[in-house]
Amino acid sequence: MMIQMELSMLNRNGTLVSEEETEEVTGIHCENLVIAFAVSNSPxxxxxxxxxxxxxxxxxxxxxxxxxxxxxxxxxIKDPNCLHKFKGGKCSCEDYW
Structure with a gap:
């Protein structure tokens, strides 16, 4: 089973706002929402x-x-700079990104 989520937001003019702008405006970071959803809804x-x-x-x-x-x-988590592999409280990037 693959869960695919895309978070976006419309501004007051009905224009789509980017992920970066959404995080800035709401203070909610999409990867945190995805992680919480996946932990509660997947094996x-x-x-x-x-x-x-x-x-x-x-x-x-x-x-x-x-x-x-x-x-x-x-x-x-793959971002433009790195593939972060988190396991047992540690990241493959060794907290350097």
Missing amino acids: DFRSIRIIKTIKMCSHCHTFAKLVSEKYKRQIL
Whole structure:
């Protein structure tokens, strides 16, 4: 089973706002929502895979590390700069991105 989510937002004029602008305006980062959804709706043995079009922030990086440790899940997040593999509370980038 593959879950595919795309988060976007319309501004007051009905214009589509980019992922980066959505995060800036709402303070909600889409990868955190996707991780939370996947943890609660997919089997425990499944890896969580996310592809981003913008660079991951430090808050989301820390969140993914904590979730991978707490829920014993492998989380893969591909951003334009790096493929982050989170497992057991550690990231393959060794917190350098």
